[in-house]
Amino acid sequence: MFSLLSRKFLEVMFFVLFITFVSFLFVRLAPGDPVLTILNVDELSVSQEQVEILREEMGFNKPLLVQYGHWLLHFIQLDFGQSYVTGQPVMDMILMGLPATLELTFGALIVMLVVSVPLGSLSALYRDSWIDQTSRMLSIIGAAIPSFWLGLILIDLFGVRFNWLPTMGRSGFDTLILPALTLGLAISSVYVRLLRSSLLDSLGQEFIRAARARGLTERRIFFVHALRHSLPPVITVFGVSLGSLIGGVVVIEVLFAYPGIGKMVVDAIRQRDYPLIQGYILIMAIIVFIVNACVDLSYRYLNPEMKLKERKSNR
Structure with missing residues (x-):
C-alpha cells in the first residue's frame, strides 16, 4: 500500500x-x-x-x-492570482462556485444510480424479456439525445407548460431538480448497458454456479457475488468518463443559469480572464486525477484477485 x-x-x-x-x-x-x-x-x-x-x-x-x-x-504558495475582470482572488471565486457545481454533480450521480442500477440489473436478470428490450431501447434513446436538448424539453414541460419547477438560478432544492435530472438521465444510458453486460458476464462465471451448488439464495448470489464482481468495469468507465461529466455540468449550468464554476468559466473565457480559466482547468484536472486514483485503489477491495496478486508479488 x-x-x-x-x-x-x-x-x-x-x-x-x-x-x-x-x-x-x-x-x-x-x-x-x-x-x-x-x-x-x-x-x-x-x-x-x-x-x-x-x-x-x-x-x-x-x-x-x-x-x-x-x-x-x-x-x-497556493496563490492563483486575481481575476482580471472582478479583481477578486481566483481561489475565492472558485471556492464560492464549487459547492454549486459539486451539488449538481452529486445530484446527477444520484439520478444516474437510481436509473441505471435497477434498469441494468433487471435487464440482466430477465435477459431477452420485454424488460430487457425496453431497457435497451431507452438506453439507446438516452444516448442519442444531447443533454442540452433534453434540458430544453424538461424546461418546456415542467417549467413552462405545467409550471411545477423553477428553471433558473439556485435558491433551494427545487432549483436543483431539473438540472440534476437532465444531467443524470443523459449519463445513465451508458451505465445501463455497461452494467447489463458486466452482470451477464458475472452470472455466467464458475463461482456463480458453485454458489448455487452450495445452496445460496439467488438474492445473496446476485447482490453479494455477481453485482460485486461486475462493478470494477463500471467504476473504470466512470473514472474515464468523469471529464465528460464535468463538461456536461458546464453545459447544464449555462442552460439553467446555475451559478457554479462551469458557468463562471464560460463567462471568463468570453472575457479573456486568464487566471480564472487556468485556475478552473487546474482544479478540475486535479479532481479528475484524484477520482481516477481512488478508482485504482478501489479495485483492491472490489476484486479479491488483485489482493492475491499483490501479496504474491510482495513475497
Whole structure:
C-alpha cells in the first residue's frame, strides 16, 4: 500500500506540472487580448500608450516561460492570482462556485444510480424479456439525445407548460431538480448497458454456479457475488468518463443559469480572464486525477484477485 501511494504521489506531482504548463500555454495562445477587455475599448477611447503600459504592468510583454515561472511560483504558495475582470482572488471565486457545481454533480450521480442500477440489473436478470428490450431501447434513446436538448424539453414541460419547477438560478432544492435530472438521465444510458453486460458476464462465471451448488439464495448470489464482481468495469468507465461529466455540468449550468464554476468559466473565457480559466482547468484536472486514483485503489477491495496478486508479488 505504501509503495502504491508513493507512486501515486509522484504521478500527481508530474501531472500537475504538466497540466499547468500546457494549460498556461494554450490559454496564452488563445485569440483575444485581455488588456483590451480590461480597458473596455468598445466603450471608451484608449490610446496605444495606455494599452502598452497596462500590458507591461501585467507582465504580458515578457516571454511565456518567464510568465509561466512567475505563475508557478505563486501557485506553489497556493496563490492563483486575481481575476482580471472582478479583481477578486481566483481561489475565492472558485471556492464560492464549487459547492454549486459539486451539488449538481452529486445530484446527477444520484439520478444516474437510481436509473441505471435497477434498469441494468433487471435487464440482466430477465435477459431477452420485454424488460430487457425496453431497457435497451431507452438506453439507446438516452444516448442519442444531447443533454442540452433534453434540458430544453424538461424546461418546456415542467417549467413552462405545467409550471411545477423553477428553471433558473439556485435558491433551494427545487432549483436543483431539473438540472440534476437532465444531467443524470443523459449519463445513465451508458451505465445501463455497461452494467447489463458486466452482470451477464458475472452470472455466467464458475463461482456463480458453485454458489448455487452450495445452496445460496439467488438474492445473496446476485447482490453479494455477481453485482460485486461486475462493478470494477463500471467504476473504470466512470473514472474515464468523469471529464465528460464535468463538461456536461458546464453545459447544464449555462442552460439553467446555475451559478457554479462551469458557468463562471464560460463567462471568463468570453472575457479573456486568464487566471480564472487556468485556475478552473487546474482544479478540475486535479479532481479528475484524484477520482481516477481512488478508482485504482478501489479495485483492491472490489476484486479479491488483485489482493492475491499483490501479496504474491510482495513475497
